[in-house]
Structures are given as C-alpha cells and as structure tokens.
Amino acid sequence: MPTTKTPEALLQRLRRGRRFVITSHTSPDGDAVGASLGLARLLRGLGKAAWVWFHDPVPPLFAGLPGADRVHVGAEVPSGFPGDFDAAIVLECPTLDRTGLEAPLGELPLLNIDHHLGNRLYGEVNWVDSAAPAVGEMVHRLAHELHAPFDRDSADLLYLALASDTGGFRFSNTTISAFEAAAALVRAGASPERVTTWLYESQPVAALRLLGEMLPSLELHDDGGVATVALTREMFARAGAEPGDSEGLIDHPRSIAGVVATALFKELPEGRWKVSMRSRGAVDVEQVAQEFGGGGHRNAAGCALDGPLPEARERIVSALAAARRTAPSHG
Ligand SMILES: [Mn+2]
Structure with missing residues (x-):
C-alpha cells in the first residue's frame, strides 16, 4: 500500500514552532490518546512545550498512561491560549468539529494529521495518509523525520496507538508498515506486554x-x-x-x-x-x-x-x- 510522505511544510512548522497544543476527537480512543500523548512527549524531547487538550476526558482504561494526568480536559481554553501557542496539531479528525473545540482552535494555525478517508483538509498544513494503520504510526514516522529522541514511554504510547487501531494486530489495517513500526517501537523500548495490560487488562469493574x-x-x-x-x-x-x-x-x-x-x-x-x-x-x-x-x-x-x-x-x-x-x- 502506498503511504504519503511527511509534507515539508509540516516539518518546518514543527521545527520552527516552540509551543504547541495537541488535540484529537471527542470520546478519544487508543489511537487518539496514544498518538497525542506520544507526540507531546516527542516534541518536549526536542525542547518544545506541548500541551494535550481534549474536549472529553481520557477514558478510564487509559488513565494510567504516562502523561494522561496532565491532559487539559473540557471546553474551557488552557491558560495562555491562544497567544502562547504557535499552532494547534489536530490528530485523527476528518473534520475540525470532531474535536468539539472547533471555535477556539480556529484561532491558531492548524496542523491536520489524519488517516481517515474523506478528511476535509481544514488545516493550514494537511497530512492525510489513508493507508496508515494508525495516526500513531504517522507520528512515529514524523518523529524520525524530526530526529526526536525516543524514550520508553513515548515508544509505549505509539505502540499502544498502533495496537489499538489494528485491534491488537488483527484487523485489515495490520499492514507491513504496521509491523515495521511495531518492531521499531519495540526496539526503542516499547513493551508489548505492558501495552497489552493497559489495553485489555486495565478495565474498571x-x-x-x-x-x-x-x-x-x-x-x-x-x-x-x-x-x-x-x-x-x-x-x-x-x-x-x-x-x-x-x-x-x-x-x-x-x-x-x-x-x-x-x-x-x-x-x-x-x-x-x-x-x-x-x-x-x-x-x-x-x-x-x-x-x-x-x-x-x-x-x-x-x-x-x-x-x-x-x-x-x-x-x-x-x-x-x-x-x-x-x-x-x-x-
Ligand atoms: Mn486511528
């Protein structure tokens, strides 16, 4: 399956910007949470400030993920918004209203990263790859392009995004690039066992x-x-x-x-x-x-x-x- 290359305009925006807000859709799933928290860690590793802002709370299943306790939740804007931020990175949203935050987000330049068919290309920069198994896999490619340092937690978060969107590597989007990204993430310190525990064995009663x-x-x-x-x-x-x-x-x-x-x-x-x-x-x-x-x-x-x-x-x-x-x- 062909995959699209990371747009140069996106890389430039991310290299030049210093403070980012990262968001995703309402009722965030494993890909939304893993890719958002993972990207925030990677950007921080590059010396930038990155805040994750979701309209809805992180589901209880993912409450124990690294950084989940620091997510800004709700319709109210985070402090310093919008003036303190260079751009909003919108992950996994075919339309901006999927964020539930379209009015405030519209005040910032939008960087749209998604793998949904029919994405409306609402961003100032749009990177849509419908062949990507998960947005977490796109973030993994992005991290390489940016030479972002990987730690165990960011590897776990992107592995979780990938495992979640492929149904534990069972669905039809379980492509060669899904396994290649998974292998690279395990090499970078991700633990399939730890991620499996978060995904399937951390249910509230x-x-x-x-x-x-x-x-x-x-x-x-x-x-x-x-x-x-x-x-x-x-x-x-x-x-x-x-x-x-x-x-x-x-x-x-x-x-x-x-x-x-x-x-x-x-x-x-x-x-x-x-x-x-x-x-x-x-x-x-x-x-x-x-x-x-x-x-x-x-x-x-x-x-x-x-x-x-x-x-x-x-x-x-x-x-x-x-x-x-x-x-x-x-x-
Ligand atoms: Mn997804």
Whole structure:
C-alpha cells in the first residue's frame, strides 16, 4: 500500500514552532490518546512545550498512561491560549468539529494529521495518509523525520496507538508498515506486554458490568450476518459506568461466527443514538455511516441518528444488509 510522505511544510512548522497544543476527537480512543500523548512527549524531547487538550476526558482504561494526568480536559481554553501557542496539531479528525473545540482552535494555525478517508483538509498544513494503520504510526514516522529522541514511554504510547487501531494486530489495517513500526517501537523500548495490560487488562469493574448489561440486547439479523447491540443511559447508570467504559464493547458481537457487520447503538441526550459500526473484509461500513452523515474507515465507522431505538436499528440494519450484498466477497 502506498503511504504519503511527511509534507515539508509540516516539518518546518514543527521545527520552527516552540509551543504547541495537541488535540484529537471527542470520546478519544487508543489511537487518539496514544498518538497525542506520544507526540507531546516527542516534541518536549526536542525542547518544545506541548500541551494535550481534549474536549472529553481520557477514558478510564487509559488513565494510567504516562502523561494522561496532565491532559487539559473540557471546553474551557488552557491558560495562555491562544497567544502562547504557535499552532494547534489536530490528530485523527476528518473534520475540525470532531474535536468539539472547533471555535477556539480556529484561532491558531492548524496542523491536520489524519488517516481517515474523506478528511476535509481544514488545516493550514494537511497530512492525510489513508493507508496508515494508525495516526500513531504517522507520528512515529514524523518523529524520525524530526530526529526526536525516543524514550520508553513515548515508544509505549505509539505502540499502544498502533495496537489499538489494528485491534491488537488483527484487523485489515495490520499492514507491513504496521509491523515495521511495531518492531521499531519495540526496539526503542516499547513493551508489548505492558501495552497489552493497559489495553485489555486495565478495565474498571464498571466496564465488565456494562458488558453484562449490553449482552441481553444482542440481536442477529440478515441470516446471522449482522449483529446489533444497544447501550441505554439506564444501563450505564445500573453498571455505574462512565461514557468511556463502553470502549471496545463492540468487539463482542463481532466475535460471533458468521457475523460480518455489527452496530452498537449508544443512547445520546434528546432521543438520539450514536452508532458505532464494524465489519469484516469488503463490507463497507464507511458508506453506511456516510448515508447518515457520519464517516470513518471501511471496517470501522460511526454516525448518529434519531430514535426511537427500534426504528434507528431497522434503518441501520437494512443499510448494513445492503452493504453486505454489494460487497464483492460476501454473498
Ligand atoms: Mn486511528
């Protein structure tokens, strides 16, 4: 797969700038958190100031990562913003509004680094590589171009971004460059065992209770090829769970034999539902997400739509069934 070269304009901006704010999308996942914290460490290693600012808190699963306790969280701007910063680096966001911080961020020059198809190129500098397995892998390449010193923690953070976005090196984006970056990161001190513990063995008990709440909602459709699950706000309350505790729960319906497409419906305020979709092989959930105003990748995408749940479910299921039929390798 071809990958794009780091734009010279981006390297210049990063070499010349001294103070950066780094941000990513709402409900930050492993790639968003790992790539942001990793890039911040690498820039600090080059003698620059770098602050990570997320609209939403770091999910409990990632709270123990190096630097997670220093993330600035919320809609309120960090002190000295915007005058004290040279640029905002936006990671993993196809559109600026995915940050939840589009108004304040618009006051700074934007450096857009992403691997989503359909990125809107909203930055002053844009580096979009849809063949990259994770933004963490792009940050790894960037670090080499900048000759940034690697320590164990930054290697762990980028390895986590990569492991998270490839589903532990299982998904279709597990490319040669994913393994090459992983090897280089382990050489630089990353520990696959430590990262695996963070990713898969650091669950708050509420996350497991939430899984228990979710499983009875499982429905199979389209001759067992499509599976859907739902999480209501009541389920979150019963489990004592926070929004971030649902991270990774969509992998469970995906593990059923014969299932090629899944959707997780998460209740939002005002009767709306956030839909996360996953698929196998050529089944394109990005197209389905786009039909409903969302986006993502071929095998992982999301959107939001109005309830009530049975109607929302029916609309998504028929779109997924259609995607399944039009996919080249699944009948
Ligand atoms: Mn990603």
